[in-house]
Amino acid sequence: MKTLLATAAGACALLTTLIASAAEKMPPDTPAAPASALLAPWVGPYGGVPPFDQVKVADLQPALEAGMKQQLAEIDRIANDPAAPTFENTIAAMERTGRTLDRVGTVYGIYSSTLNDDAVQAVEREMAPKLAAFSDQITQNPQLFERISKVYDTRTTSGLTPEQQRLTWVYYTNFVRAGAKLDGAAKKRMSEINQELAKLFTQFGQNVLKDENDGVIFIDKESDLAGLPQGVRDGMAQGAEGRGQKGKWAIANTRSSVEPFLTYADNRALREQAWRMFVNRGDNGGATDNNATISQILQLRAERAKLLGFPTHAHWRLENAMAKTPDRAMELMEAVWTPAVARVHEEVADMQKIADAEKAGIKIEPWDYRYYAEKVRKAKYDLDETQVTPYLQLENLREGMFYMAQELFGFHFKPVEAGKVPVYHPDVRVWEVTDPKGALVGLWYFDPYARKGKRSGAWMNAYRNQERFDGDVKTIVSNNSNFVKGKPGEPVLISWEDARTLFHEFGHALHGLSSNVNYPSVAGTAVARDYVEFPSQLLEHWLPTPEVLNKYALHYQTGKPIPRELVAKIEAADTFNQGFKTVEYLSSALVDMKLHLAGDQKIDADKFERETLTALGMPSEIVMRHRTPQFNHVFSGDGYSAGYYSYLWSDTLTSDAWEAFTEAGGPWDKAVAKRLRDNVFSVGNTIDPADGYRQFRGRDPGIAALMRKRGFPVPPAAPATAGAK
Numbered sequence: 001m002k003t004l005l006a007t008a009a010g011a012c013a014l015l016t017t018l019i020a021s022a023a024e025k026m027p028p029d030t031p032a033a034p035a036s037a038l039l040a041p042w043v044g045p046y047g048g049v050p051p052f053d054q055v056k057v058a059d060l061q062p063a064l065e066a067g068m069k070q071q072l073a074e075i076d077r078i079a080n081d082p083a084a085p086t087f088e089n090t091i092a093a094m095e096r097t098g099r100t101l102d103r104v105g106t107v108y109g110i111y112s113s114t115l116n117d118d119a120v121q122a123v124e125r126e127m128a129p130k131l132a133a134f135s136d137q138i139t140q141n142p143q144l145f146e147r148i149s150k151v152y153d154t155r156t157t158s159g160l161t162p163e164q165q166r167l168t169w170v171y172y173t174n175f176v177r178a179g180a181k182l183d184g185a186a187k188k189r190m191s192e193i194n195q196e197l198a199k200l201f202t203q204f205g206q207n208v209l210k211d212e213n214d215g216v217i218f219i220d221k222e223s224d225l226a227g228l229p230q231g232v233r234d235g236m237a238q239g240a241e242g243r244g245q246k247g248k249w250a251i252a253n254t255r256s257s258v259e260p261f262l263t264y265a266d267n268r269a270l271r272e273q274a275w276r277m278f279v280n281r282g283d284n285g286g287a288t289d290n291n292a293t294i295s296q297i298l299q300l301r302a303e304r305a306k307l308l309g310f311p312t313h314a315h316w317r318l319e320n321a322m323a324k325t326p327d328r329a330m331e332l333m334e335a336v337w338t339p340a341v342a343r344v345h346e347e348v349a350d351m352q353k354i355a356d357a358e359k360a361g362i363k364i365e366p367w368d369y370r371y372y373a374e375k376v377r378k379a380k381y382d383l384d385e386t387q388v389t390p391y392l393q394l395e396n397l398r399e400g401m402f403y404m405a406q407e408l409f410g411f412h413f414k415p416v417e418a419g420k421v422p423v424y425h426p427d428v429r430v431w432e433v434t435d436p437k438g439a440l441v442g443l444w445y446f447d448p449y450a451r452k453g454k455r456s457g458a459w460m461n462a463y464r465n466q467e468r469f470d471g472d473v474k475t476i477v478s479n480n481s482n483f484v485k486g487k488p489g490e491p492v493l494i495s496w497e498d499a500r501t502l503f504h505e506f507g508h509a510l511h512g513l514s515s516n517v518n519y520p521s522v523a524g525t526a527v528a529r530d531y532v533e534f535p536s537q538l539l540e541h542w543l544p545t546p547e548v549l550n551k552y553a554l555h556y557q558t559g560k561p562i563p564r565e566l567v568a569k570i571e572a573a574d575t576f577n578q579g580f581k582t583v584e585y586l587s588s589a590l591v592d593m594k595l596h597l598a599g600d601q602k603i604d605a606d607k608f609e610r611e612t613l614t615a616l617g618m619p620s621e622i623v624m625r626h627r628t629p630q631f632n633h634v635f636s637g638d639g640y641s642a643g644y645y646s647y648l649w650s651d652t653l654t655s656d657a658w659e660a661f662t663e664a665g666g667p668w669d670k671a672v673a674k675r676l677r678d679n680v681f682s683v684g685n686t687i688d689p690a691d692g693y694r695q696f697r698g699r700d701p702g703i704a705a706l707m708r709k710r711g712f713p714v715p716p717a718a719p720a721t722a723g724a725k
């Protein structure tokens with residue numbers, strides 16, 4: 001029954017929508033269902049695979065509804081079981097429910113995130129409140145909660161394994177956190193709030209998407225492209241052609257289109273125009289303006305937190321996170337904020353010097369930052385992104401990731417021959433993953449290219465979780481990104497930053513593939529939000545190793561490996577621009593947390609954002625990475641609300657964990673890799689993450705390694721922030 005326990009992330013990198021699971025056990029009295037392949041257990045090789053060749057969008061809604069109906073019938077049987085509650089007839093039985101909905105939800109999530117069109121959006125608007133009400137119907141079932149409570153009360157004395165005890169704790173706390181202990185009137189209000197929020201989340205996300213789809217700047221003079229590398233120009237020409245403006249160039253209103261333009265375009269007025277278009281998504285008045293929606297979401301969240309007995313939404317959200325309290329998250333953010341802002345002032349001074357030397361006659365503004373930072377990088381480190389890209393071929397780097405997985409975890413990747421497993425788009429490819437003995441570990445789906453209807457960014461998604469309590473079920477995971485597909489036969493070249501993201505998402509995939517647990521609700525990446533980015537961020541560190549670069553970073557024309565001098569420059573420039581990156585991110589994380597600590601006052605998002613940034617001393621040359629009206633992480637779902645700090649929290653662990661390798665035999669140290677796998681990658685949510693980390697590292701993490709990684713001064717008595725109880 002992972003459906004309602006999984007948090008709908010709808011964000012960054014990890015898509016935990018309605019995750020699927022196999023080992024179908026249809027109860028005999030399942031209600032008659034619509035004739036849809038979506039409802040049937042998955043068939044085919046590898047313990048069954050998603051039936052992508054048989055999906056029709058029109059089937060999604062009836063299938064979701066049939067899945068919900070079936071799960072409610074299953075839940076009713078558990079709730080009304082005349083036998084006394086036990087782990088087996090209550091908790092394990094719950095793990096067996098919702099199999100159909102899990103499978104349908106997986107396909108629905110894939111259509112939402114990668115094949116989204118008007119028809120899918122209509123299903124989303126219809127189903128979001130229904131799925132919210134459905135979750136509440138389960139968590140508010142008093143007979144069911146009573147049984148879960150009984151199992152919970154005796155969990156340490158009834159002979160359960162540690163994993164069974166942890167799973168029982170997960171169920172119990174999730175039910176309590178969803179309002180299982182409230183009285184009838186309060187439960188009713190909770191459910192109203194959740195349904196209203198689900199509608200507002202959908203509206204928020206669709207508004208941002210509409211501004212991104214509709215916003216565009218067309219350029220018709222080639223001279224306005226001065227400074228842009230050929231690859232960027234080609235992409236802009238394609239973009240214009242796709243919008244019926246062949247012969248022009250388009251700046252689309254997306255990060256992947258706007259950021260390269262801001263980095264390279266000499267035309268300052270156009271940079272400003274593009275920057276304004278992008279930072280005002282969701283903030284333009286009219287039908288797609290999100291400010292009123294934000295206000296409503298914040299009030300409903302505050303009311304819900306009060307109902308549940310928490311001072312604010314942030315306190316409720318962080319209760320089961322590794323940070324535990326907003327104070328501890330704020331403490332970490334504030335410790336990093338001050339040195340990061342100080343670094344920004346140094347960076348701006350460097351940029352201003354170059355602008356002055358060029359007699360540009362300007363003061364650095366936000367639309368100048370990326371442009372002049374690039375010039376500083378060239379001047380200081382003699383490093384030019386366009387020198388690096390020819391060595392970064394997507395398919396070679398993918399092989400490099402496989403090499404890393406083999407060396408660290410013993411995983412072997414082999415392509416599944418075309419046609420053996422159905423895919424939802426011809427660009428999608430599938431690999432089978434085996435262990436050193438040749439036994440199946442799982443499947444890895446790879447959907448690398450951008451297309452209309454696919455949300456931007458990169459993410460991992462589990463189609464099926466690993467489990468073993470009812471038979472050995474292998475996981476199915478996927479990585480998704482938005483690279484521009486090259487012409488047939490031509491290699492796809494990517495940036496260093498994109499290569500890092502590729503390794504990051506693959507880290508999430510390996511977290512899923514390494515899972516070695518019994519119960520699906522605690523498998524793979526089903527861990528605390530502020531812990532889940534740790535395994536993925538950690539694996540980014542293997543990209544710059546000589547072993548990966550020498551073998552896999554090969555020039556697309558000469559086949560020669562990337563020169564050592566160039567790698568040395570990349571390494572030297574590693575902490576470059578960290579002031580900008582940290583402040584851009586951290587300002588968003590701080591505003592997110594402060595919005596959700598503000599309680600149930602009526603909030604004007606624009607005003608709140610402005611005043612909060614002023615109070616923080618936000619440098620005027622930088623804008624938040626996600627301004628409030630477009631902050632999908634926080635307002636298109638609950639997943640990262642009061643949780644955007646998680647990336648910094650995880651990076652504290654990441655930086656400290658990487659030093660475990662460098663202090664030992666280096667990145668490929670087998671003993672450290674084994675400890676990492678045994679205590680972090682394979683355990684899912686079967687143990688407390690702080691305990692797992694301590695077993696891996698032999699101590700709690702501190703922030704010193706994080707400060708070193710970002711090139712900030714290490715405070716004299718750096719507190720052991722992240723791991724301390």
Ligand SMILES: [Zn+2]
Pocket residue numbers: 012013014504508533536
């Ligand atoms: Zn991630």
